[in-house]
Amino acid sequence: xxxxxxxxxxxxxxxxxxxxxxxxFDVVEGRYRFIAIGQSPSTAHAPFNDISAGVVExxxxxxxxxxxxxxDADQRLITSIQEDGSGVxxxxxxxxxxxxxxxxxxxxxxxxxxxSAKNLAESTYARVVESLSLNDPRKAEEQIDAILKADxxxxxxxxxxxxxxxxxxQKLIEIIxxxxxxxxxxxxxxxxxxxxxxxDDEVRDLLEPLSSNLQTTSNIRPSITTEDLGPARAALARxxxxxxxxxxxxxxxxxxxxxxxxxxxxxxxxxxxHLLSKLYGPEKALLSVNLGASAATLSIxxxxxxxxxxxxxLGLGEGISELLQHTSIENIARWLSNDAPHQQISDYIxxxxxxxxxxxxxxxxxxxxxxxxxEALRIAIETARQELPDDVPVIxxxxxxxxxxxxxxxxxxxxxxxxxxxxxxxxxxxxPTGTSTLILDxxxxxxxxxxxxxINSILPVQALESGAFVNLATAVSPLSSARYGANxxxxxxxxxxxxxxxxxxxxxxxxxxxxxxGQVADLNLQPQNRANIGYGPGRxxxxxxxxxxxxxxxxxxxxxxxxxxxxNRRKELIKKWLWTVGD
Amino acid sequence: xxxPVSHNLALTTIIRKRLLPVQGEVVVKLNQHILAxxxxxxxxxxxxxxxxxIAHILGIKPSVAExxxxxxxxxxxxxxxxxxxxxxxxxxxxxxAAGGGQILLDISEKxxxxxxxxxxxxxxxxxxxxxIIQEVGALVQGIWGNGRISSGTLHVLAEKxxxxxxxxxxxxxxxxxxxxAGSCQNAEVLNTAAEITVRGLIxxxxxxxxxxxxxxxxxxxxxxDAIGNQAMNANAYKIISTNNQxxxxxxxxxxxxxxxxxxxxxxxxxxxxxxxxxxxAVEIFAPGQKVRLRRAPHAGATGTLENxxxxxxxxxxxxxxxAGEVKxxxxxxxxxxxxxxxxxx
Numbered sequence: 023x024x025x026x027x028x029x030x031x032x033x034x035x036x037x038x039x040x041x042x043x044x045x046x047f048d049v050v051e052g053r054y055r056f057i058a059i060g061q062s063p064s065t066a067h068a069p070f071n072d073i074s075a076g077v078v079e080x081x082x083x084x085x086x087x088x089x090x091x092x093x094d095a096d097q098r099l100i101t102s103i104q105e106d107g108s109g110v111x112x113x114x115x116x117x118x119x120x121x122x123x124x125x126x127x128x129x130x131x132x133x134x135x136x137x138s139a140k141n142l143a144e145s146t147y148a149r150v151v152e153s154l155s156l157n158d159p160r161k162a163e164e165q166i167d168a169i170l171k172a173d174x175x176x177x178x179x180x181x182x183x184x185x186x187x188x189x190x191x192q193k194l195i196e197i198i199x200x201x202x203x204x205x206x207x208x209x210x211x212x213x214x215x216x217x218x219x220x221x222d223d224e225v226r227d228l229l230e231p232l233s234s235n236l237q238t239t240s241n242i243r244p245s246i247t248t249e250d251l252g253p254a255r256a257a258l259a260r261x262x263x264x265x266x267x268x269x270x271x272x273x274x275x276x277x278x279x280x281x282x283x284x285x286x287x288x289x290x291x292x293x294x295x296h297l298l299s300k301l302y303g304p305e306k307a308l309l310s311v312n313l314g315a316s317a318a319t320l321s322i323x324x325x326x327x328x329x330x331x332x333x334x335x336l337g338l339g340e341g342i343s344e345l346l347q348h349t350s351i352e353n354i355a356r357w358l359s360n361d362a363p364h365q366q367i368s369d370y371i372x373x374x375x376x377x378x379x380x381x382x383x384x385x386x387x388x389x390x391x392x393x394x395x396x397e398a399l400r401i402a403i404e405t406a407r408q409e410l411p412d413d414v415p416v417i418x419x420x421x422x423x424x425x426x427x428x429x430x431x432x433x434x435x436x437x438x439x440x441x442x443x444x445x446x447x448x449x450x451x452x453x454p455t456g457t458s459t460l461i462l463d464x465x466x467x468x469x470x471x472x473x474x475x476x477i478n479s480i481l482p483v484q485a486l487e488s489g490a491f492v493n494l495a496t497a498v499s500p501l502s503s504a505r506y507g508a509n510x511x512x513x514x515x516x517x518x519x520x521x522x523x524x525x526x527x528x529x530x531x532x533x534x535x536x537x538x539x540g541q542v543a544d545l546n547l548q549p550q551n552r553a554n555i556g557y558g559p560g561r562x563x564x565x566x567x568x569x570x571x572x573x574x575x576x577x578x579x580x581x582x583x584x585x586x587x588x589x590n591r592r593k594e595l596i597k598k599w600l601w602t603v604g605d
Numbered sequence: 606x607x608x609p610v611s612h613n614l615a616l617t618t619i620i621r622k623r624l625l626p627v628q629g630e631v632v633v634k635l636n637q638h639i640l641a642x643x644x645x646x647x648x649x650x651x652x653x654x655x656x657x658x659i660a661h662i663l664g665i666k667p668s669v670a671e672x673x674x675x676x677x678x679x680x681x682x683x684x685x686x687x688x689x690x691x692x693x694x695x696x697x698x699x700x701x702a703a704g705g706g707q708i709l710l711d712i713s714e715k716x717x718x719x720x721x722x723x724x725x726x727x728x729x730x731x732x733x734x735x736x737i738i739q740e741v742g743a744l745v746q747g748i749w750g751n752g753r754i755s756s757g758t759l760h761v762l763a764e765k766x767x768x769x770x771x772x773x774x775x776x777x778x779x780x781x782x783x784x785x786a787g788s789c790q791n792a793e794v795l796n797t798a799a800e801i802t803v804r805g806l807i808x809x810x811x812x813x814x815x816x817x818x819x820x821x822x823x824x825x826x827x828x829x830d831a832i833g834n835q836a837m838n839a840n841a842y843k844i845i846s847t848n849n850q851x852x853x854x855x856x857x858x859x860x861x862x863x864x865x866x867x868x869x870x871x872x873x874x875x876x877x878x879x880x881x882x883x884x885x886a887v888e889i890f891a892p893g894q895k896v897r898l899r900r901a902p903h904a905g906a907t908g909t910l911e912n913x914x915x916x917x918x919x920x921x922x923x924x925x926x927x928a929g930e931v932k933x934x935x936x937x938x939x940x941x942x943x944x945x946x947x948x949x950x
Contacts (some may be wrong), residue, residue: 032765042914062606062943063606063607063751065607065865067863067864068862068863068864068865068866068867068868068886069609069610069820069866069887070607070886070887071864071866074606075887076607079606079607085751120864121863121864139842161656162656162658163709164652166654166656167654169652170651170652171652200656200702200709204654204702204709206627209626209627225689249866270864288689331858343813362897365833365834368833369813369831369832369833369834370830371813371902372813372831372833373831373832373899373900375831375832376749376832376861376899377899377900377945378863378901379944380899380942380944380945381900381922381924381926381942381944381945382687382900382922382924383900383901383920383921383941383942384901384902384921384922385921385922385944386901387900387901387922388922388924415704437924439922439923439924439925440923472720489628506715513707584719
């Protein structure tokens with residue numbers, strides 16, 4: 023069949039803290055497809071201290087897989103298709119490698135503009151290291167010294183509603199200006215001004231000569247009750263890449279390959295979630311989670327809005343020991359089905375922090391790594407859930423909202439030896455409610471699609487439809503207050519061959535109804551004992567479902583998931599759940 | 606595949622660049638022989654300032670106040686100096702900014718001092734920023750350091766790589782020495798070492814609960830192998846233990862910073878004729894290389910990389926990875942994920 027689109031091949035490069043990936047997308051039979059991936063350990067850190075070696079190695083692995091040539095003998099990219107078929111037409115690139123940015127936030131009121139500045143900072147790989155506001159009791163010189171001591175990569179200034187008072191903001195800007203003035207030229211931070219728009223020109227006059235890169239963007243708090251992070255997020259993405267170019271050798275060249283369109287991976291990922299959210303319609307909520315080495319990231323799309331959260335303290339790479347500041351070894355150990363002593367878990371965490379690229383080589387270590395993943399993801403979703411807008415649909419307060427689609431990536435989840443293990447990590451950590459489709463981004467393609475979307479809007483849509491992602495399962499998680507062992511759901515499935523089977527889910531139970539990828543069936547869900555699957559207590563629903571790697575999973579284990587306090591009983595149950603999904 | 610290297614070398618040429626975080630003054634000379642604890646450069650890099658807001662104090666407009674101020678940037682002012690209409694300076698300081706009716710003083714007491722971190726010869730001066738220092742000797746890189754630097758005579762206390770150090774082993778005869786100890790598993794050991802004022806502790810491993818206390822210790826601590834309880838790798842133990850009683854042994858316990866590239870290390874200056882070549886920081890995995898295993902099983906064990914089979918291997922836990930076949934020093938043959946290996950060299 024002739025090609026119906028004249029598309030370019032796209033080489034997408036994603037540089038993470040632990041891995042660098044080179045992914046090829048090309049047109050096959052008239053539609054874009056994900057072709058192959060090459061992966062290598064990242065080289066942003068010592069002793070390499072240059073991302074180029076990792077990028078070249080990832081591309082070389084891609085060359086081995088595809089038989090195509092993208093770089094010449096001098097390791098230069100071949101940027102157009104040659105007569106011999108070598109080269110690539112378009113490059114896109116995303117990056118999450120590097121230490122979290124140190125950000126100083128400044129705003130007028132701590133629970134208004136400063137809160138919005140914090141929300142903006144948390145939408146990228148960053149840590150807020152200092153904050154200034156009107157409520158700050160410190161003297162001006164103490165604030166200046168605090169900024170100097172924080173040695174920020176970036177300062178975000180918010181504050182003042184548009185057309186509102188501006189004198190207090192002026193004071194903050196002067197303090198920041200003085201602090202920047204005292205820094206050596208090569209240490210001056212980037213600055214984003216996202217406050218009262220009437221101050222833009224003044225800010226530019228005062229701070230532009232004192233900053234490595236000043237961007238003014240629309241007010242993130244245009245009124246007391248409204249927060250609008252959209253345009254500022256784009257400014258933050260540009261600032262992030264600019265900072266990385268200064269910090270990490272090789273980023274500048276990679277950005278040049280990509281025509282100056284490099285993006286933070288989380289920003290690119292958010293772009294796809296936003297796009298999908300629009301496709302699915304405003305009433306359906308989408309969740310994307312990525313458990314990476316540098317951070318745990320969440321993107322939530324709902325009602326045409328995007329919320330992105332990045333938690334560097336929950337990354338499973340060099341910062342993994344920080345996890346212990348947010349949970350306990352006991353909480354991690356409760357996800358294990360073996361008898362690993364707490365000391366072994368602790369040793370595992372510190373070794374992983376020293377060698378973030380390393381992987382578990384034993385069954386015991388794999389279980390510990392997956393337990394750490396569950397705990398990090400559980401804390402991330404719990405933190406993000408508390409900041410979700412009120413209008414996201416829920417069955418019950420304090421539980422995960424009803425997410426139609428849940429996309430998951432990050433090596434612990436996507437590289438698990440079996441799909442069952444991947445699924446169980448997600449169900450245990452996220453604890454979805456109602457009916458959700460769980461999709462595995464096995465090759466961590468989302469950032470690549472997000473960067474490619476900027477140059478080619480058809481590619482992400484067609485690649486998503488092309489089976490580049492693994493449809494893991496349709497999970498049905500009823501909410502019920504029935505006693506343990508009571509029937510809570512009757513699921514009847516009518517397959518294309520006309521056969522009908524019925525599965526009864528009990529409170530505390532966990533069942534799988536196989537339905538292979540490519541198959542379609544009619545599913546009737548009839549809650550029992552006033553259980554709720556998202557349509558009201560006891561209300562039944564009939565739907566068409568597509569097949570997937572694991573089929574339909576009925577999760578009656580309760581929300582929140584009640585892990586048995588009896589060690590032996592809990593371990594037996596975990597083994598049973600794993601066996602049910604095919605360990 | 607690219608391979609990270611951990612330096613465990615009995616004799617090598619060590620070259621280290623030391624740079625100020627900001628521009629300043631280099632205070633050593635070319636070809637000067639220095640100790641690890643010597644200051645090589647200084648900079649005014651203050652985080653202590655005092656702001657005098659004359660307009661605010663006098664209740665006048667900044668433009669009016671500005672005309673009353675006659676100090677210049679760079680001028681040093683003594684406490685009590687009058688800067689405008691009866692307004693006195695409270696601290697000794699240097700004017701770093703003046704304008705708009707305000708004066709900002711740097712009131713820090715001493716400049717930032719950059720330590721050499723390695724004994725040796727200054728082989729290059731980097732104008733206003735720092736130096737390059739060269740030394741010939743043994744080099745062992747560690748995995749954790751408490752941020753301090755010192756040097757002294759080496760004393761081998763651990764008779765085996767797997768020993769656990771006890772407080773009883775530490776007495777006044779070890780005062781002012783750099784001690785090769787084993788694993789540290791209790792706080793008493795660290796406190797006793799501080800009491801007898803050791804110059805440095807070289808540990809194979811340390812219990813994670815002791816990391817906070819170790820950071821507070823006044824002497825440098827370098828951990829060579831693991832956070833937890835693990836023996837010292839055989840190569841490192843052999844290199845250090847065969848240099849018992851060597852002088853000017855540097856324990857540079859810089860924190861291991863992946864992105865900055867700093868790493869704790871022990872440097873033992875050794876006599877030499879011709880300086881040997883400098884070690885390579887990065888290698889490509891190849892058969893014949895000496896390697897150390899980073900992860901269980903056999904974490905910390907050393908051996909020889911014998912073969913690099915093509916394609917992916919399935920581990921006992923089901924993960925599929927690129928792997929290498931390693932013959933451990935014990936003679937055992939195992940398959941290890943390449944990402945769990947580092948080359949010793």
